Amino acid sequence: MLLVLTLFAFLLAACNSESGEDPGAEEDPGTEEQEENNEQEEEEEETEQEGPVEGGSIVGAMDTAPAGVFNPIFYSEAYEANILDFTHEALVSQNNSLEFIPSLAHDWEINEDQTEITLFLEEGVKWHDGEDFTADDVVFTYKSIASPGYTEAGGIRTEYVTPLKGYEAFNAGETEEFEGVTAVDDYTVKFTFAEPNVNPLYYVGFPIIPEHVFADVAIADMPTHEATLNPGKVIGTGPFAFTDMVEREQYVLTRNEDYWKGKPYLEQITWKVVDQSVITSLLETGEIDFVADPNGVPAADYEMVAGYENVEMIEQTDFGYQLMGFKLNYRTKEDVESGAINPDNWEENPDVADQKVRQAIAYAIDRPGLVEGLLYGRGSVINAPIAQQFWAYTEDVPQYEHSTEEAEALLDEAGYVDTNDDGFRENPDGEEWVLELAYPTGNKIRERSAPVIQENLEAVGIKVNLQQPKEMSAYINDIMTKDTNNGVDLYLLGWSLGSGDPDPSGLWNIEAAYNISRWNNPESDELIFKALEAPDAFDQEFRKKTYQEWQELFATDLPAVLLYAQNKIYAFNKRLNGIEPLPYSMINDPHLWWVDDAQ
Amino acid sequence: MYKYIIRRILVFIPMLFALSIIVFALAKAAPGDPFTTMLDPNVDRQVYEDRKEALGLNDPVPVQYARWIGKAVQGDFGESIVYNGRPVMDLISARFWNTIYLGLVALFFTIIVAIPIGIYSARNPYSLLDYAATGFGFIGLAIPNFFFGLLAIYFLSIQFGWFPAQGTVSGNEVSGLKEFLDRLHHMFLPGITLGLASTATYMRYMRSEVLDVLGSDYIRTAKAKGMADRNVLYKHTLRNALIPIITLMGFEFGVLVGGAVITERVFNYPGLGTLFLDAIINRDYPIVMALTLILVYSY
Numbered sequence: 001m002l003l004v005l006t007l008f009a010f011l012l013a014a015c016n017s018e019s020g021e022d023p024g025a026e027e028d029p030g031t032e033e034q035e036e037n038n039e040q041e042e043e044e045e046e047t048e049q050e051g052p053v054e055g056g057s058i059v060g061a062m063d064t065a066p067a068g069v070f071n072p073i074f075y076s077e078a079y080e081a082n083i084l085d086f087t088h089e090a091l092v093s094q095n096n097s098l099e100f101i102p103s104l105a106h107d108w109e110i111n112e113d114q115t116e117i118t119l120f121l122e123e124g125v126k127w128h129d130g131e132d133f134t135a136d137d138v139v140f141t142y143k144s145i146a147s148p149g150y151t152e153a154g155g156i157r158t159e160y161v162t163p164l165k166g167y168e169a170f171n172a173g174e175t176e177e178f179e180g181v182t183a184v185d186d187y188t189v190k191f192t193f194a195e196p197n198v199n200p201l202y203y204v205g206f207p208i209i210p211e212h213v214f215a216d217v218a219i220a221d222m223p224t225h226e227a228t229l230n231p232g233k234v235i236g237t238g239p240f241a242f243t244d245m246v247e248r249e250q251y252v253l254t255r256n257e258d259y260w261k262g263k264p265y266l267e268q269i270t271w272k273v274v275d276q277s278v279i280t281s282l283l284e285t286g287e288i289d290f291v292a293d294p295n296g297v298p299a300a301d302y303e304m305v306a307g308y309e310n311v312e313m314i315e316q317t318d319f320g321y322q323l324m325g326f327k328l329n330y331r332t333k334e335d336v337e338s339g340a341i342n343p344d345n346w347e348e349n350p351d352v353a354d355q356k357v358r359q360a361i362a363y364a365i366d367r368p369g370l371v372e373g374l375l376y377g378r379g380s381v382i383n384a385p386i387a388q389q390f391w392a393y394t395e396d397v398p399q400y401e402h403s404t405e406e407a408e409a410l411l412d413e414a415g416y417v418d419t420n421d422d423g424f425r426e427n428p429d430g431e432e433w434v435l436e437l438a439y440p441t442g443n444k445i446r447e448r449s450a451p452v453i454q455e456n457l458e459a460v461g462i463k464v465n466l467q468q469p470k471e472m473s474a475y476i477n478d479i480m481t482k483d484t485n486n487g488v489d490l491y492l493l494g495w496s497l498g499s500g501d502p503d504p505s506g507l508w509n510i511e512a513a514y515n516i517s518r519w520n521n522p523e524s525d526e527l528i529f530k531a532l533e534a535p536d537a538f539d540q541e542f543r544k545k546t547y548q549e550w551q552e553l554f555a556t557d558l559p560a561v562l563l564y565a566q567n568k569i570y571a572f573n574k575r576l577n578g579i580e581p582l583p584y585s586m587i588n589d590p591h592l593w594w595v596d597d598a599q
Numbered sequence: 600m601y602k603y604i605i606r607r608i609l610v611f612i613p614m615l616f617a618l619s620i621i622v623f624a625l626a627k628a629a630p631g632d633p634f635t636t637m638l639d640p641n642v643d644r645q646v647y648e649d650r651k652e653a654l655g656l657n658d659p660v661p662v663q664y665a666r667w668i669g670k671a672v673q674g675d676f677g678e679s680i681v682y683n684g685r686p687v688m689d690l691i692s693a694r695f696w697n698t699i700y701l702g703l704v705a706l707f708f709t710i711i712v713a714i715p716i717g718i719y720s721a722r723n724p725y726s727l728l729d730y731a732a733t734g735f736g737f738i739g740l741a742i743p744n745f746f747f748g749l750l751a752i753y754f755l756s757i758q759f760g761w762f763p764a765q766g767t768v769s770g771n772e773v774s775g776l777k778e779f780l781d782r783l784h785h786m787f788l789p790g791i792t793l794g795l796a797s798t799a800t801y802m803r804y805m806r807s808e809v810l811d812v813l814g815s816d817y818i819r820t821a822k823a824k825g826m827a828d829r830n831v832l833y834k835h836t837l838r839n840a841l842i843p844i845i846t847l848m849g850f851e852f853g854v855l856v857g858g859a860v861i862t863e864r865v866f867n868y869p870g871l872g873t874l875f876l877d878a879i880i881n882r883d884y885p886i887v888m889a890l891t892l893i894l895v896y897s898y
Contacts, residue, residue, distance in 0.1 A: 065869070069683045076637070076683070152653040154683045156642045223683045247693060248869035249766040274765050275867050277749060281757045282764065339648065473631030473882055481635060498641055506640030513644035 056598030057268035058289040058576055063276040065248035071228040072207035073145055074155055078294035082271060085587040086253050087128075088207040088236035091119055091138065091189075096582060098389060098499055100201035104133070104208065104237065105189075110200060114193070114538055115165075117200045121187040125260040127210050128241040135183035140211035142181040142191075144219060148173045153220045160206045165192040196534030198543070202500040210235045239264045239591035249273055255591075264591035265578075265598075283571055284308045289595075290572035290579075292586035297569040299378035299445075305571055314570040314581050317380065319387045320496035322446060324365070324437075324453060325560035326352040329518035330485040341511045343520045351427075351435060351489045358558040360410035362400040364460045365453055369402070371564050373452070374445045379566040384551035385504055388565065389583045391540065392502035392547040397555035407460040416462075424463040438467045439492035440475035446492055449563065453490075464490075480516050491516065492563075499584035502547060503532060508554070519559035524550060615892060619668065622891045626884050627660045633680040633882045654680065667888065677885040681878070687885045690874065691893070697767055698870035701863075702855040704786045705794035706848065713798045714844075717805020718837070721813065724806075732802055739799030748792040748865035755788060762788050765867040789866040793859055797851055801844065808840040853894075 066079035072088050075081065091105040105119035125133040144150065146161040148171055161167055164180025182190050191204055213227045213235050226233045231252070234242045239261070240253035251271040255264040274282060280301050282288045291297060297305050297313070306313055329346035352358060367381045383400065386393045411417070415428035427433040435457070439450045447469060454464040467488070470478065479491045493516065495507060505528045507514045510521070531537055531546040570586045572579055578592040633656075634647035651657055655666065670677060676687040720729040756764040763769070763785050773781050812818060813836055821831050860872035871890060878886035 065867075067682050068685070074683060151646050151649050154650065156637075156639070156646050158643065158646060159641050224685060229685075244771050246766070246768055246771060249768070249867065250770065252770075272765070273867050275865055277865070278752055278764055278867075281753065285757055285760075287764075471880065472636045473880070474629070476635045476638065477630040481631075495638075495640065512640075514638065514640050 052265050052578060052592070052594040053596075053598045054263075054265050054594070055267055056595040057266060057270065058573075058593070058595060059270045059272055059287065061272050061274040061279050061282065061288040061291045063274065063279065063295055065273045066251070068247065069223060069228060070234045070242060071222065072209060073141065073150075073157060074153070074223045074228060076156060082293065082587075083242055083251055083253070084207065084236075085238075085585065086240040086269065086590055087234060087238040087242050088209070089238050090205045090207045091121070092201055092205045094205075094499060094582065094584070098391075098583065100205065105204075108201075108204075114196045114198070114200060114534060116190060116192050117204060118184065118188060118190045119204060121189065122260060123187050125237055126258050127212070127237055128235045128256055129210075129213075130258075131210065131212050133208070133210075133237050134186045135189040136186075137208050137211045138189045139178075139181050139183050140215070141206065141208045143170075143178050144209070144214070144222070145206070146170050146178055146180065147219050149219045154223050155219075157206065160203055163193050163195065163197055163203060165194045167194070196538075198532050198534065198537045199501045199503075205500065208237070239589075240269055259591055261589075261591055265594035266590070269590070280305055283311050283573070286310060286573060288573075289576050290570070290586070292570045293568070297571050299375045299566070299569065302376060302378055302569055310574050311571050312574050314572075314579070314586065315378065315567050316570075316581065316583060317388050318496070318566050318568045319389065319499055319584055320494060321382055321385065321565045322449070322492070322494040322563045323385075323560040324563055325491045325493060325517045326358055326361075326558070327479070327483070327488050327491060327517060328352060328559060329520055331483055331518065333484050336482050336484050341513060343510050343518075346518055346520060347485055349485075349489060351433065354414050354416075355557060356410045356414040357416060358561075359398075359400070359556075360407040360414070360460070361457060361462070362558060362561045363403050363407035363410065364462070365456045365561060365563070366402045367400075367561075367563055369456075370449055370452060374448055375564060375566055378569060379564045382562050382565050383555050385508065385554055385560070385562060386502045386547060386551060387497045387499075389499070390502040392544055394548045394551050396548065397552045400555075400561075404460050411460065411462070418461055423461065424458075425461040432463075434463045434465050435489040436465050436467055436487050437490040437492070438475065438479060438488045439469050440472045441469045442472050443494065445566070446494065450492060453492075480513070483516070483518070504528060504547075504550070505532070508559070515559075517559035519557075521553070521557055521559075524553055524557070527553065615895070616668075618895055619671070619888065619892060620664065623664050623667065623884075623888060624660065626882075626887050627663070629882065631882055632656055633884070635882070667885075671888075676889040679878075679883055679886050681881045681883045681886075687889045690886065691871070691889060694870050694874050695893075697868065698859060698863075698872065700782070701786060701789055701793060701859060701868060701870060702852055704783075704790035705797070705855050706852060708791055708794035709798045709801055709851070710848075712794075713801035714805055714841075717802045718809055718832075720802070720806040721809035722832075724810065729806075732806075736799040736802050739795050742795070744792060744796070744861045745865050747795055748789070748862060751788045751792055752865070764788070767868060789862050789868050792865070793855060793862045797855070801847075804844055804847070805840070808843060809836060812836045812840045 060082070062079055062082055064079055066083060067077060069075045069080055070083055070087070072084055075084060089104050091103060092100045093103040095101045104125060105121050108117055108119040110117045121133070121135060121138070127133055142161055142164070145155060145157055146164070146167055151158060161180065164178075166175070166177075166179030169175050170178040170180075180192055182192075184190050191200065193200065193203075197203065214222060214225070217225050217227075222228060227235060231242050231245045237260070239256055239259045241256050242251065243254040244252035250273065253269040253271070255267055257263055272288060274288065276295065276298070279288065279291055280297065283291065283305060302313070305311055327349050329343075329348055331341070332345045332347060335342055335345055371377060371379045371381060380388070382388060383397050384394060411425060416425045416433060418424060419426045419430050425433060437450060437454060439446065441447060450466055450469070454466050457464045478486060479488055506512055508519065508524065509515065509528050510519065510525050527546055527550040531543045531550070536542050570581065575596045577594050577596065578589075579586065580588050582588045632651065634651060637647060655663060667677065678684045679687055679690055682690060716732050720732050723729055752764045756762050767782060767785050768778065769781050818831060818835055821835055859870055860876050862868070863870045863872040871893075874886065875890045877883070878890065
């Protein structure tokens with residue numbers, strides 16, 4: 001089996017190098033000659049053997065219009081990212097195994113104690129308006145995010161600058177100089193961290209905006225500035241420039257002739273906003289050429305779209321998971337009002353306090369059944385809350401394979417037995433035991449999973465009350481922002497994770513706002529922070545080991561049952577070539593995308 | 600007459616005020632705020648708290664209302680929160696005309712289909728076409744908008760390719776008369792979808808109105824005088840039968856503008872409906888306020 005896989009990988013690599021070499025050979029001749037070539041080739045109808053050809057345009061579909069903030073430091077949603085991914089670039093990007101690879105920086109040096117990283121930038125990179133890209137642009141971008149008034153103006157990306165040296169002073173307006181990022185010369189930039197940093201490359205990977213465009217714009221005016229909102233005015237270094245739009249309907253990207261990695265083959269990429277229910281039909285008619293993030297093709301339509309002769313599909317694991325959390329603790333009224341997260345004041349929820357009960361529930365839920373029934377098999381069961389693609393993920397944790405016997409045995413052991421013969425178990429004190437399951441509207445698959453879970457749990461004698469689903473705002477209010485003792489025991493929610501680093505502290509450390517379970521396990525915090533502590537954590541093996549211990553702890557103590565990880569399903573028309581999806585995106589080197597029928 | 604109009608306007612102003620207070624209070628009473636659903640583990644919750652503080656969302660509701668109304672009376676409806684500081688009026692004005700045009704097209708369909716068929720049905724009651732029209736009426740009322748929209752897209756757009764499935768225009772490259780025709784072309788499917796239910800309703804109204812009038816004494820007199828059928832129909836019958844219809848249609852326009860949410864979704868037609876729905880879901884208070892007042896005004 002392993003051999004077959006290796007062979008397959010080798011074949012893939014061979015294909016890659018072939019298509020990688022061809023463009024170099026074809027770039028030199030003038031366009032006229034190429035057009036002639038194309039015509040000849042078309043006559044010969046040898047599309048299979050042809051290398052990339054220049055020209056042509058494609059149409060992508062997204063199901064919701066972007067809010068319209070086309071500025072990396074202010075945008076907030078995946079729909080805007082669909083455009084920014086083509087127009088802007090960062091110093092580094094990530095490859096298939098999520099390692100950081102050169103992008104605008106061709107090389108870098110990290111000092112011994114990982115407090116400094118010096119990056120050497122590509123020379124000769126031009127902004128869409130012809131200006132040179134230099135280290136000053138990098139400094140300007142990070143200074144903008146660190147500047148006073150950035151969050152008030154609506155910016156949320158401060159995580160990239162808070163670990164940098166001198167952030168507090170600069171953000172408070174005490175100094176004009178930001179020690180954290182400095183330009184050594186035009187093409188060398190140095191980042192300095194306040195503390196030794198475990199993953200410095202993550203922090204230098206923010207898309208760069210042009211200083212010459214925004215230099216005189218106050219940070220508060222940046223979100224509504226024309227260079228943030230308007231096509232033709234949004235300037236990046238990417239392979240395509242945002243040139244035209246019909247707001248909320250279509251967004252046109254035109255190739256950057258002077259792109260530093262080579263002129264893109266495609267002349268134009270148009271994003272059209274198309275209702276989810278119509279996307280698949282338009283794929284079939286060829287009116288749209290691809291659909292990718294954030295929603296792709298619904299799992300239910302997979303078979304149908306796979307049947308379209310002109311469409312090719314990509315299925316890969318998503319960065320994220322759906323879970324059913326246990327509300328282990330509630331906050332007090334006073335804490336909720338003051339916004340404090342103070343574990344000492346937390347009020348324990350006796351209904352799910354017993355670890356055995358939680359484990360029994362994990363056994364009782366037929367998770368493969370959810371994947372088969374609701375996702376049509378387009379997903380997987382996971383047991384640890386780290387994205388499966390990461391080096392840190394491990395399968396080596398308690399698995400909780402569906403078993404009503406195990407569940408019943410554990411419940412009996414914990415003293416939850418049916419004492420009054422009503423068919424449901426009572427708690428050890430012989431009182432009625434009902435678990436309240438809360439869930440939000442919006443995600444149809446998740447909505448449908450709630451009654452299935454109820455059925456699964458009632459099969460082992462646990463009485464579950466399905467609460468009326470609420471819309472997201474009201475729901476999050478109930479379970480997270482105002483989570484006083486309101487009776488919720490179980491909650492459904494999904495998380496998308498970033499591809500940059502596997503650190504789970506944002507969701508699971510005790511005092512994290514997003515630790516909705518209010519999981520209060522000091523051992524967990526210890527491990528989470530141990531994995532980030534210098535200098536041990538500079539060694540990835542050490543981090544890996546620590547995260548594995550943590551995942552085991554998570555799966556044993558179970559602040560939440562991880563229900564499933566849904567697959568991403570992308571689809572594109574076969575006339576489109578050169579698609580090499582990354583684990584986290586279909587948009588990878590779009591300058592190498594090309595179409596068979598270029599005119 | 601002028602006096603009447605002025606009096607109406609004067610009554611309208613306090614009404615708007617009272618309404619704005621109610622809507623404001625209701626909007627604020629809904630659980631959550633614009634940042635509740637922004638759940639990004641990489642973003643410190645404090646960032647959102649700071650933003651809320653900066654926007655004054657933590658102030659007492661009456662203070663917030665006073666601040667809002669103070670600006671609103673000067674015509675400044677503030678900035679959207681979700682659209683990161685873009686002026687509410689810009690967002691609305693971009694979609695306002697789309698919705699109005701769509702409403703007009705739907706109304707136009709309603710009139711040209713419902714009135715002639717209604718008249719025909721009334722003049723030939725219990726004929727084959729009358730039954731067909733009645734059947735169509737029931738189906739038109741019973742079929743949900745989104746479903747009819749999807750059917751229309753599937754057959755008329757995808758199978759036959761007669762009409763574009765989504766959007767309001769092919770692109771920015773068309774202009775002048777071409778753009779006008781292109782927009783009409785795009786509006787056809789959402790227009791008939793939106794107008795379907797009202798077409799069915801008005802067909803029935805028209806039929807019964809005309810039947811009513813045809814049975815009245817003055818029509819019998821006119822016929823007895825030897826007046827030609829055509830004249831009886833156009834001069835006497837229609838003139839009287841149309842009065843209640845036109846009154847109703849005045850209201851209908853408001854209904855069409857307010858009720859286009861689902862149709863706009865299916866056809867990805869950027870109008871006020873989708874903006875309103877999104878604003879409510881996201882708790883984008885400034886947009887909710889401005890739009891409610893506009894919708895009230897249009898009724």
